[in-house]
Amino acid sequence: MxxxxxxxxxxxxxxxxxxxxxxxxxxxxxxxxxxxxxxxRRPDITRYERPRGDILVGGRPVTGSKDTREHLRYERTYADGPLYAPVTGFASQLYGTTLLENAEDGVLSGSDPMLAPFPLWNDFTRARSSGGHVVTTLDPAAQRAAFKGLAGLKGAVAAVEPATGRILALVSAPSYDPQPLSGNGTAAARAWARLTADEDRPMLNRAARQTYPPGSTFKVVTAAAALDAGVVTDLDAPTDSPDPYTLPGTRTRLKNAARGCADASLRKAFTLSCNTVFAKLGVEVGLRDMTATAHAFGFNNADLAIPFPVARSTFDTTLDRAQLALSSIGQYNTRATPLQMAMVAAAVANGGQVREPYLVERTTRPGGSVLATAGSRGVRQAMYPSTAVRLRALMREVVEEGTGRRAAIRGAKVGGKTGTAQHGLGNSGMPYAWFVSWAQGARDLTPSVAVAVVVEDAEEERRDISGGGDAAPIARAVMEAVLKSRDRAPGS
Known part of the structure; x- marks a missing residue:
């Protein structure tokens, strides 16, 4: 037995x-x-069984979570959805995540191992921690000023802090409300169908994910290359530039919109935005040095992320001399995001140094303790400091005496560069209006903000479209908002 x-x-x-x-x-x-x-469905049920962490702007959450009492319990909500959509993106139970919601999904959803007090136990039990929070670098006043300035238009604004690379505003218009996409029912599907069919592409982040020909705003880069290479040593010396200028090896004659560009000095050519002078300067600098300078500013960098990926701004490295002339005035194959052009203005404002831009200041645990901080960002020397000083003076003259007068701010130092970029087959498209700028408050030791604005569909007649008329007032409003925020800040 x-x-x-x-x-x-x-x-x-x-x-x-x-x-x-x-x-x-x-x-x-x-x-x-x-x-x-x-x-x-277990992974989805687990993913949505807890509230998602929040994205914060100026210390205030611009996202939230709604308890639906369904299997996928918590649904994403958005405060001021269209205002912050180019930053937050969306978090949808049907269509996944985009932008910050995607790049910081591990923290926001609670799946990041750093949120778990006992990671190995969580791996064994397959449990998920509560979502952490993402604190952005955005200045709420600057974001609202940019959003208001682009109301009814198609375009984008990017603003950065030159000394650090902190992104202060990132706006794309037209925008959209991410809220209707959050759920998993027919309403979300209808919203998706409507947004994806919209010819204006409201879900496209034009500030960071769309490139444009930068037009005359690229002349800041060409001027930097010419000064660094020693092609120009005296800002007031004649440049021996004919008007019109015949592109090398062709019979094509390049003309100017302004008068007085023949043999103009760099100072005068920059203020009047003379195409002929800068096209000739680009050829004299040469492809190698022009490419090196553009690269130092951030062009041709495919790895930039803020933390979501930014579209690559391009300066063609396989140009003949005629193509180089056109590329040096921001045409031909030269393309840039508004964020890239804000980096160009910021480099001038920051003594020639380019700081890598970033959008996340820190991430925190649900209780508020710091999980990770932004840390130091990469820095490059785009031009000699002496060149930056001279370019700052040139950009100030554009605002004080030239085409950028509508960007002037009482009591502040402001520098800028206008641009009108041709595009389309045979330049048949409506020109883009550009403005890049920086501003320094009366009590600031260095410039506090650099801005780039592009307007795709200016309201004027084609011949009247200009960066100074259409884009400069928007840049001015954003810069004013930042300077006022600095004045109100404790200890300022």
Missing amino acids: TRHIRHAGFFCALLLVALLVNAARVQVVQAPEYDRNPAN
Whole structure:
């Protein structure tokens, strides 16, 4: 009898071991396969069983979570959705995540291992921590000023702090409300269909994910290259530039919108925005040095992320001399995001140094303790400090005496550069109006903000479209908002 009991016990032990081995096989070995199975809803149910962490602007959450009491329990909500959509993106139970919601999904959803007090235990139990929060660098006043300035227009604004690279505003118009996309019902599907069919592409982040020909705003880069290379040593010396200028190796004659560009000095050419002078300067600098300077400013960098990826701004490295002349005035294949052109203005304002831009100041645990901070960002020397000083003077003259007068701010030093970029087949498209600028408050030791604005569909007649008329007032409003925020800040 004892022998039979012993055999039965041994058999039961084998069954128990088999059950444990099978459970381990299912939960460990085959877990990834089950997780990928479309029929398995457990990962989604687990993902949405807790409120999602928030994205904060100026210390205030601009996102939230709504308890739906359904299987996918918590649904994303947005405060001032269209205002911050180019930053937050959306978090949808049907369509996934974009922009910050995507780049910081691990923190916001609670899946980041750093949020777990006992990571190994969470891996074993497959539990998920509560979502952390993402604190942005945005200045709420600057964001609202940019959004208001672009009301009814199509375009974008990017503003950065020159000394640090902190992004103060990132606006794209037209925008959209991410809220209707959050759920998983027919309303979300209808919203998705409407937004994706919209010819104005409201879900496109034009400030960071769309490139444009920068037009005359690129002359800041060309001027920097010419000064650094020693092609120009005296800002007031004639440049021996004909008007019109025949592109090298062709019969194509380049003309100017302004008068007085023939043999103009760099100072005068910059103020009047003379195409002929800068096209000739680009050729004299040469492809190698023009490419090196553009690269130092950030062009051709495919790895820029803020933390979501930024579209690559381009300066063609395989140009003949005629193409180089056009590229040096921001045409031909030269393309830039508004964020890139804000970096160009910021480099001038920051003594020639380019700080990598960033959008996240820090991430925190649900209770508020710091999880990670932005840390130091990469820095490059785009031009000699002496060149930056001279360019700051040139940009100030554009605002004080030239085409950028509408960007002037009482009591502040403001520098800028206007641009009108041709595009489309045979330049048939409505020109883009550009303005890049920086501003320094009366009590500031260095410039506090650099801004780039592009307007795709200016309201004037084609011949009247200009960066100074259409884009400069928007830049002015953003710069004023930042300077006023600095004045109100404690200890300022």
